[in-house]
Amino acid sequence: MEAREIVFDFLGRYDVLGAFWTTVQLALLSAVGSLIWGTLLAAMRVGPVPLMRGFATAYVNIVRNIPLTVIILFSSLGLYQTLRVTLGAGDKVDTANFRLAVLGLIVYTAAFVCEAIRSGINTVPVGQAEAARAIGLSFTQVLRLVVLPQAFRAAVGPLANVLIALTKNTTVAAAIGVGEAALLMKEMVENEAQLLAISAVIAFGFCCLTLPTGLLLGWLGKKVAVRR
């Protein structure tokens, strides 16, 4: 046997690709959800209604200061086991845990998305919104048609950071038993001797997900940048 086979032979006994596929699903669903919820939060934070502004500000400041592990554990122990919130999964524990993990990741990541978009909004000169109001657009139209499209373009860089962090944060879902890459790693560590190889494989897997994301969004950010 060659050295390569001795070191990596154990991989055949595990569904590494399947685990990373779960990671990808967690990351994508949470990304879409937190992008929507984070955008709404950002809209509230810059909006004219004091109650909404207060809510969004409080939300961001509370949520981003709670460890993600606590949020994920709460969604399982608090929502699922105590309040019986199953998010439509019924008796299927794995499905419920997956959905609760996505919920927890959305709740947490949205706070960072909100701040990334708000920093983007701050790059849009006040005159843009004034001109939009001056031609008779409503508050939501001003935001939707003029301010946010420019804000998103400026926020691509910061949002890429949030997305990369989110991809890595999906590993916290292992805490409530979602079968993604980190849970598989834990399982392999318990059963196999090649600890270095196991870490290397998982680390490599995450780099395969996050490096292209960063490069692609970096390129996109430059491409869509608004010239002033």
Added chain:
Amino acid sequence: MTELSVAKEDVAATDELVVLKSVNKHFGALHVLQDIDLTIARGEVVVVIGPSGSGKSTLCRTINRLETIDSGTITIDGKPLPAEGRELARLRADVGMVFQSFNLFAHKTVLENVMLGQVKVRRTDRKQAEEKARALLDRVGVGTQADKYPAQLSGGQQQRVAIARALAMGPKVMLFDEPTSALDPEMINEVLEVMQQLAREGMTMIVVTHEMGFARSAANRVVFMADGRIVEQAAPDQFFSNPRSDRAKDFLSKILHH
């Protein structure tokens, strides 16, 4: 020419388009607008001049409520200025505004800039909106730039697009807030010419400016502001040749005698 202006004044007396009554506004401790009474008739061109910090830009911006006022009333075409929401948006659509720094939508092409309000506020269909936009861009002399982005245009071209964008809404009155102050000297005239043409066509205009030449040639009336008050208003000839107030005399002596 004399007959024409007399005729205009006759109309002016009967048809008040923009009316400000005892308008007051503070910026913190600064009393920036003090008991402003001003009536602008349909078809009238009013130029507001005065030293920096006299409140003339603020006055202009209160008329479409980009600045709120503390007391007093503003009515446009007989209707009081709504406080917020849909009503206010509808009113703003009828009041065109041109800014010192152009404020063209940076992520949209020139053509899209002129179409946006028509499509989203007036609910005009895209084809008609595009036709009107192209016609307006031709009229202000930037028809060939329609597919470029604002940052690719010169300041003078951008400001002319901004005028076209405001005109596309079919406004009852146009507000100009120092439209040539951010322009290089050689571009000022191309913008002023468009404004002159608008004035000749009978558009109601309120123009805050430092261009005394424009005030002389295009205005029906000059309003002189200082320290948050309207100090003097008169026909341009009268104002420039024979100002009544000391404040205006002082101001004119500083800008007219080099």
